[in-house]
Amino acid sequence: MSRFFFHLRGGGLSLKDEIGTECRDAEEARSFALQVVEDLRSDESTCLTYPISARLDVEDEAEQPIFILPVRPTVSER
Numbered sequence: 792m793s794r795f796f797f798h799l800r801g802g803g804l805s806l807k808d809e810i811g812t813e814c815r816d817a818e819e820a821r822s823f824a825l826q827v828v829e830d831l832r833s834d835e836s837t838c839l840t841y842p843i844s845a846r847l848d849v850e851d852e853a854e855q856p857i858f859i860l861p862v863r864p865t866v867s868e869r
Contacts, residue, residue, distance in 0.1 A: 796852075
């Protein structure tokens with residue numbers, strides 16, 4: 792198991808995940824991140840208050856970026 796960190800950033804947001812979450816691999820971390828973003832998007836009134844550039848940055852234990860997911864739905868996702 793590896794520890795991954797899920798930071799909420801962009802447009803003035805900077806919420807750093809100091810604890811992290813243990814995942815088997817990057818694919819499991821991606822699944823977890825997709826669930827986090829889905830949860831953030833589930834309340835549309837709250838989701839729309841996030842800056843358009845809000846994103847979930849996922850990093851590994853070495854603080855290396857693994858991937859980035861937008862918080863607000865993109866046009867192709869609507």
